[in-house]
Amino acid sequence: MISRRALVGFGASAGGLLLSGCDRLTASPSFREALQGGEALSMRAQRLLTDRGALAPEFDAAQRSPVFRANGTRRPASADYAAHAANGFADWRLRVDGLVARPLRVSMAQIGTMPARTQITRHDCVEGWSAIGQWTGVPLKLLLDQAGVRPAARYIVFHCADDYGPVRYYESIDLVDAFHPQTILAWGLNGRRLPVENGAPLRLRVERMLGYKHAKYVERVEAVASLAAIGGGQGGYWEDSNDYEWYAGI
Amino acid sequence: MPSPRPDPLANSGRRVYRQETVKVEARVASIPDRIGDGPAPMPSIYRHRLPTRLWHWFNAVVVIVMLMSGLMIFNAHPRLYWGRYGANLDHAWLEIGSTPTQGILRIGPVTVPTTGVLGRWTDRRGNISTRAFPGWATIPTDYSLSAARRWHLAFAWLLVLPGIAYWLWSLASRHVQRDLAPRRAELAPRHIWHDVKQHARLRFPTGEAARDYNVLQKLSYLGVLFGLLPLLVLTGMAMSPMLNATWPWLLDLFGGRQSARSLHFIAMAGMAAFIAVHVLMVLLAGPLNEMRSMITGRYRLPAPRHGEEA
Numbered sequence A: 001m002i003s004r005r006a007l008v009g010f011g012a013s014a015g016g017l018l019l020s021g022c023d024r025l026t027a028s029p030s031f032r033e034a035l036q037g038g039e040a041l042s043m044r045a046q047r048l049l050t051d052r053g054a055l056a057p058e059f060d061a062a063q064r065s066p067v068f069r070a071n072g073t074r075r076p077a078s079a080d081y082a083a084h085a086a087n088g089f090a091d092w093r094l095r096v097d098g099l100v101a102r103p104l105r106v107s108m109a110q111i112g113t114m115p116a117r118t119q120i121t122r123h124d125c126v127e128g129w130s131a132i133g134q135w136t137g138v139p140l141k142l143l144l145d146q147a148g149v150r151p152a153a154r155y156i157v158f159h160c161a162d163d164y165g166p167v168r169y170y171e172s173i174d175l176v177d178a179f180h181p182q183t184i185l186a187w188g189l190n191g192r193r194l195p196v197e198n199g200a201p202l203r204l205r206v207e208r209m210l211g212y213k214h215a216k217y218v219e220r221v222e223a224v225a226s227l228a229a230i231g232g233g234q235g236g237y238w239e240d241s242n243d244y245e246w247y248a249g250i
Numbered sequence B: 001m002p003s004p005r006p007d008p009l010a011n012s013g014r015r016v017y018r019q020e021t022v023k024v025e026a027r028v029a030s031i032p033d034r035i036g037d038g039p040a041p042m043p044s045i046y047r048h049r050l051p052t053r054l055w056h057w058f059n060a061v062v063v064i065v066m067l068m069s070g071l072m073i074f075n076a077h078p079r080l081y082w083g084r085y086g087a088n089l090d091h092a093w094l095e096i097g098s099t100p101t102q103g104i105l106r107i108g109p110v111t112v113p114t115t116g117v118l119g120r121w122t123d124r125r126g127n128i129s130t131r132a133f134p135g136w137a138t139i140p141t142d143y144s145l146s147a148a149r150r151w152h153l154a155f156a157w158l159l160v161l162p163g164i165a166y167w168l169w170s171l172a173s174r175h176v177q178r179d180l181a182p183r184r185a186e187l188a189p190r191h192i193w194h195d196v197k198q199h200a201r202l203r204f205p206t207g208e209a210a211r212d213y214n215v216l217q218k219l220s221y222l223g224v225l226f227g228l229l230p231l232l233v234l235t236g237m238a239m240s241p242m243l244n245a246t247w248p249w250l251l252d253l254f255g256g257r258q259s260a261r262s263l264h265f266i267a268m269a270g271m272a273a274f275i276a277v278h279v280l281m282v283l284l285a286g287p288l289n290e291m292r293s294m295i296t297g298r299y300r301l302p303a304p305r306h307g308e309e310a
Helices: A006-026 A028-048 A077-087 A110-113 A140-147 A238-242 B019-025 B050-075 B144-172 B176-181 B189-200 B213-240 B239-244 B248-254 B257-285 B287-295
Strands: A095-099 A104-107 A117-124 A130-139 A155-164 A166-173 A186-191 A202-203 A218-224 B045-047 B093-100 B103-106 B111-114 B298-299
Touching: A006 A028, A006 B050, A006 B144, A028 B144, A028 B239, A077 A155, A095 A140, A104 A110, A110 A186, A117 A186, A117 B239, A130 A140, A140 A186, A140 A218, A166 A238, B019 B111, B045 B239, B050 B144, B050 B257, B050 B287, B144 B213, B176 B213, B189 B213, B213 B239, B213 B248, B213 B257, B239 B248, B248 B257, B257 B287, B287 B298
Parallel strands: A095 A218
Antiparallel strands: A095 A104, A117 A130, A130 A186, A155 A166, A155 A218, A186 A202, B045 B298, B093 B103, B103 B111
């Protein structure tokens, strides 16, 4: 007869084995690949269920967070950025290039004259917190249409002015999200000029995705056919450095 | 210790529906478990069908992975809010944190010191960590939000797809209607209270009365199958910004994304409590018989306690 004590002991050691086993599995490349299959499945299922133009919920002004939390880089460290910030980004140029017919270099003044969209949306950090704020900016679609995205382009890459160790922040989205009506390069937050800590002068809003996709301090928008040559090939700074999901819809 | 005094009420509530379970008899083989002069052998019945047994063990692994990887995800932001938004400067109704010297759990206005377990604990290398949940409770052991998300969001599929299959099977095979749905007489408060008292005294049903689930089992299994599990899945989906665009009503149903996150955590705590009580009950009710029934399907009806009618 097996005693209860033995059974409890068995359970505890099985638990221990499960724990160390899980860590070993996490380290195994083939198991990680299997887990990544979950991301592919989630993306496919969500894309199947979601109309490509379905809008993220928008909120009333009264539903905004009292303080919109700033996260990640609060102020890019380069002297170049400091100089731009000091003169109100008057000399800041946004480049739109890569697989486009007409590469652009646009000033903040020019962007200010383009049609703007204002939306009160919720920002969801991958860590779990949310903040609701009112964003104003130029729909990315307008810039991409002006530049003329070539048929070979599959992704839009955002190159940023903030440093993360030796590299600058970068992110990417596909064309479904790039041409989405709520996808804007925002220059205003809660009725004011976008503060430096929230990504001045321009930050991406890609409302149906987690916070790290919303690149701040955007200085270049590049249309590419593949993400393989961008950073480590996973499509973004956090994707390359920490194995976060490129598809950040959940 | 169970009292040896015979309790005339012990089985009265269950006799009412005894005739309804006669059909089970067809699947019953009276196999003597012991040979010799001991007490009369109790019959063994076929209690759990194959889909139940498969799903039980598969889901046990999946739920534990979900639980432990979920605790790691919580560690990335160990604060819970009600409403649509919530970040560090907003009021959190639950928080696991630390002071310079101790770990704390705060729920509403109540702060409990939790040093050693939550908020301040020693990791396997002997270093002090101020993360919320300790390494032994999380997947992976060392802090990694991205790895925990990989586990959690991949295993979510293994929770949902087999779970839906089991739902369909358990309804189509009438397992839910026949074995899990409480009968009217069982739902009488007196009957439930009686069962609660019997459980608290560790006097579990024996003999014929153990043939079916008692009302507390029925309610807790139904509560997990049709309450906690779907609540966990739906609140999890309500946290997805993409699904918020697909099904905005999910957000409204739970009162916003941060409320959904809080409800997800509360449902997790309910699931953890269920697992703890479930394992405890198995250990108290006869672990070998219970384990065998969930492995082979065969369950030996427990012999009546001394002084009780069979």
